[in-house]
Amino acid sequence: MTEERALISRITSGDTDAFEQLISQNKRLVAHMIARVVKNQEDREELCQDVFMKVFDKIKAFNYQSKLSTWIATIAYRQAINHLRKRRIPIEETDSDEYFKERFVTDDNPLQTLEDSDIEQKVLTMMDELPVHYRTIITLYHVEGMSYPEIGSVTGMPEGTVKNYLFRARNLLKEKIVKNLNKEDIE
Amino acid sequence: MNDRDEKLQHLAEKGIVDSTSQDSIAYHHVFKVIREEPTYVLPPNFSEKVILRIRQIQESRSMKKDLLWLSIGLSSFVVAAIVSIAITDFKFNSGVFTFFNKYGGLVLFGIAFVIILQWIDRKMVQVKNNKNEYSY
Numbered sequence: 001m002t003e004e005r006a007l008i009s010r011i012t013s014g015d016t017d018a019f020e021q022l023i024s025q026n027k028r029l030v031a032h033m034i035a036r037v038v039k040n041q042e043d044r045e046e047l048c049q050d051v052f053m054k055v056f057d058k059i060k061a062f063n064y065q066s067k068l069s070t071w072i073a074t075i076a077y078r079q080a081i082n083h084l085r086k087r088r089i090p091i092e093e094t095d096s097d098e099y100f101k102e103r104f105v106t107d108d109n110p111l112q113t114l115e116d117s118d119i120e121q122k123v124l125t126m127m128d129e130l131p132v133h134y135r136t137i138i139t140l141y142h143v144e145g146m147s148y149p150e151i152g153s154v155t156g157m158p159e160g161t162v163k164n165y166l167f168r169a170r171n172l173l174k175e176k177i178v179k180n181l182n183k184e185d186i187e
Numbered sequence: 188m189n190d191r192d193e194k195l196q197h198l199a200e201k202g203i204v205d206s207t208s209q210d211s212i213a214y215h216h217v218f219k220v221i222r223e224e225p226t227y228v229l230p231p232n233f234s235e236k237v238i239l240r241i242r243q244i245q246e247s248r249s250m251k252k253d254l255l256w257l258s259i260g261l262s263s264f265v266v267a268a269i270v271s272i273a274i275t276d277f278k279f280n281s282g283v284f285t286f287f288n289k290y291g292g293l294v295l296f297g298i299a300f301v302i303i304l305q306w307i308d309r310k311m312v313q314v315k316n317n318k319n320e321y322s323y
Contacts, residue, residue: 016238016241016242019237019238019241020234020235020238023233023234023237024234027229027233027234028224031225031227031228031229032224032225032227034227035225035226035227036225041227044227045229045230045233048229048233049233049236049237049240052237053237053240053241053244056237056241119216120216120219120220123216123217123220123221124220124223127220127221138221139225142218142221142222143221143222143223143224143225167192167193167196170196170214170217170218170221171189171192171196173213173217173220173221174192174195174210174213174214174217177213177216177217178209178210178213
């Protein structure tokens with residue numbers, strides 16, 4: 001925390017080297033957040049740049065109530081969601097879960113073989129078909145190692161919703177695998 | 188949430204697989220994949236690009252600030268001039284420029300002379316100098 005404070009104070013006094021340090025510490029996190037939400041490869045880098053521009057503009061307002069990385073992830077998440085809204089890309093409703101679940105699991109995309117590596121490759125593809133909020137929560141929890149309250153703070157969702165979405169996302173992926181494994185057994 | 192699936196998810200998270208249960212095997216695959224980082228990586232010169240954009244924005248902001256001060260200065264000057272004229276009852280007097288009224292022809296000749304001199308310089312003297320430079 002003291003290191004963070006020192007870094008922020010250097011940035012606010014106009015030290016661009018310090019900001020470069022902040023970028024190299026957090027660019028992986030921002031890239032993951034953006035890549036999970038935005039599918040268009042060309043927009044990703046520009047959005048990541050916009051996130052850091054916003055961080056530079058707003059860093060004086062950072063109040064040390066959370067980790068700096070959590071605060072940056074919040075900006076990245078909002079930037080990504082705003083991008084989808086601007087481009088009128090639908091953000092899948094997660095509340096109508098039963099309908100989505102049915103569509104997602106029965107989607108005609110069978111797993112061709114039972115080879116582990118193939119299944120895993122397919123699961124990666126399936127993950128891209130999950131609703132944005134599910135994908136974001138999975139990344140923050142499993143890749144970035146954030147806690148439920150931290151994810152809640154990034155996404156603005158209550159802790160219970162975060163837990164629920166995480167459970168549902170993993171369950172949907174499992175259901176789809178089982179469905180396809182069963183198909184293989186029948187064939 | 189379903190208790191059985193919740194339990195299976197907890198076990199899969201710890202890496203425990205029940206090879207007799209299809210659900211457990213499926214969760215094992217799911218947990219293996221969702222822990223993988225997205226493959227997208229930013230280019231190595233990403234930081235420099237961001238810093239460059241920040242500098243450009245700062246320069247443009249500073250220019251806008253300068254223009255704002257310039258316009259404030261000019262407006263203040265105009266306001267001050269109007270107020271001074273109103274207060275002092277100032278009347279414009281061309282003063283020394285009345286001299287030009289008597290010698291209009293001389294002024295016109297002066298302007299025409301300077302223009303012709305410039306034209307001769309461009310067409311003849313500079314062209315000649317350029318030719319000499321290229322002849323080496």
